[in-house]
Amino acid sequence: MMAVCLLFMFTWALMAGAELRFASYFADHMVLQKAPASAVLWGYGEPGANVKVMVCQDFNIVMEKMVQVEVFRIWKVVLIAMPQGGPYSIEVHQFYEDEVSSIMLQDVYFGDVWLCSGQSNMEMTVSQIFNASKELAQAPHFPYIRVFTASLAQSEEELLDLPDIDLQWSVPTAENLGHGDFGYFSAVCWLFGRYLYETLRYPIGLVESSWGGTPIEAWSSRRALHKCGLSKDYRSFPAFFLFSGPKEFSVLWNAMIHPLLNMTLQGVVWYQGEANTLVNTDLYNCTFPALIEDWREAFHEGSVGQTEQDFPFGFVQLSTDRRVEVDDSFPRIRWHQTADYGYVPNKKMPNTFMAVSLDLCDGSSPYGSIHPRDKQSVAYRLHLGALAVAYGKDNLTFQGPYPQQVQVDVSLKILNVTYSQNIQLHHMDSKVFEVCCSNPALCKWNAIPIGTASFRTVTLHNLTCPETVTGLRYAWTEWPCEYKQCPLYNMQSLPAPPFISFSHNNPSWVVS
Structure with a gap:
């Protein structure tokens, strides 16, 4: 479509009484959503009036639509799906009885x-x-x-x-x-x-x-x-x-x-x-x-x-x-x-x-x-x-390591926590992991130190539970570490998120 945009050929005097305007958040310099979605343009006008919306670039009309103003003074247009880029201008012309009024947006992308x-x-x-x-x-x-x-x-x-x-x-x-x-x-x-x-x-x-x-x-x-x-x-x-x-x-x-x-x-x-x-x-x-x-x-x-x-x-x-x-x-x-x-x-x-x-x-x-x-x-x-x-970038890691399995060895008094990713151990923390040895509803949490770590597994030592562990949690405090110094990160330096887990409702727990 190569028709020429009207570019405000209608006078401001004609516009004065027509009450044509955009909704508040439409303005010069804005960004509208690109394809494959279509942007929605809306505003206010005279009930029953016809409204023509034109998207223009380099004085040429890229798209044109006509709608009618609803009884509640609202007009609304779904634009065609537009590719990324710009700048565009958007002209809106209202035709009501013998009056024509116009409004415009410029530098729209x-x-x-x-x-x-x-x-x-x-x-x-x-x-x-x-x-x-x-x-x-x-x-x-x-x-x-x-x-x-x-x-x-x-x-x-x-x-x-x-x-x-x-x-x-x-x-x-x-x-x-x-x-x-x-x-x-x-x-x-x-x-x-x-x-x-x-x-x-x-x-x-x-x-x-x-x-x-x-x-x-x-x-x-x-x-x-x-x-x-x-x-x-x-x-x-x-x-x-x-x-x-x-x-x-x-x-x-x-x-x-x-x-x-x-x-x-x-x-x-x-x-x-x-x-x-x-x-x-x-x-x-x-x-x-x-x-x-x-x-x-x-x-x-x-x-x-x-x-x-x-x-x-x-x-x-x-x-x-x-x-x-x-x-x-x-x-x-x-x-x-x-x-x-x-x-x-x-x-x-x-x-x-x-x-x-x-x-x-x-x-x-x-x-x-x-x-x-x-x-x-x-x-x-x-x-x-x-x-x-949102953008489907394959093989992009965007969250730190999360545990896949908790393995408890009561005889050796250790817990092995296996993670979803390879881990970096920043330091040997003695408080960030805590265990529960009692009824999960009545837990008294006790700190358990990190003993060793390799690849995807963290081993916690000196398990003090007399029989078995019923719960484990990580970084369950308001201020669990100093700036960028939590114990566990992945290879992309993203921190492990906090977690809490109980043996009675988690099939990933292995107790031996």
Whole structure:
């Protein structure tokens, strides 16, 4: 199709009374999802009016579609699947009675769009992380990564559009990547997108919608919470739980996620869970998988089937906070983040990937130890998972070693833990492994030292159980090791994730 784009031949005077506009998150410089999916374009107009949408490049029309504005003043167009690249312009012309009005987007690219969400560790900007000056100085070298940040907002009802925007679609600069503490733009999101771009070499769109100090219940729809037996009472948290952000059920889903549902996505990256070490900790193995499943269904429906129904969902397993062990809420959340499997993908969480971060502690962080500054390692580990799970890169290792078998030799007083990968033993730790010698429901955990390690097997010595071992766990503390110095890594320097296992319900246990 070689027709010439109209390029605003219609006057602004005609446009004035027609109420034609895009939804809030469509703007110059944006990235729309590339083929094989189709991007969805939508906005507002006069009910009953005809709307023509044209995608143009070099003054030529690449595609053209006509739709009618619905009774609720909404028009919505599914574009044809577009290859990666650009720039394109998008013209929208509304024909209503004797009036014609026009709006336009410029410098639009097609690539992959990723949504980044969660709480304050996702909010931390590039100016707050290690090597911030260097990272900010490099920003202009990546003009084909585009960034967008939704404003903080909450609502007791599901909103159609975003109430406000902190950072409209932009080419990255030092200013908009390091705007302010816990403002825009997310360091984890930016670095994740940059690592992807360095491999994929085509445009990446990054959409941030996050709020610090918020529990998962605020990001979950009412139907997702209902699946986990949670009431619809928005104010069910005890008053003594202090959060810096909203805690009421569904208020962030309503205002900061629901308005984005028409957007065609490649995937989601999530960094949240710290707030749930304070409340509903042992429901997280339900609420997190339920959120993933619900978001997938909602984005698939909102994008008219263009966002995949099982789109890739990546997340960060929690790092650390306190050196002094007050309780085991952090280890339990880490475990529940995997739906109690210890690894992903798994049966309850298909097409997911995880960045283990328990070895990225930062006791001297000026933002508090709960906010470690090494977001480069977090994003790098996330992008490995994305390359393997979302992009199908074969033979790419993206998670550290996980135990396949526990073999107990009571007579020799040793345990052999066989892993899924070859391991690197960084040091001979005497506390990171613990055994249970009693009824699993009444466990008193005792440290057991690492004796030797080779290839895929770690041997634990000096077993003190009088008869047999009923449980074994690894790194089950809030602060299990110093920075990048946990005992076990794989050959790609990815840390072994924490685990807990019991002999009575695990066929991989061998006792002799």
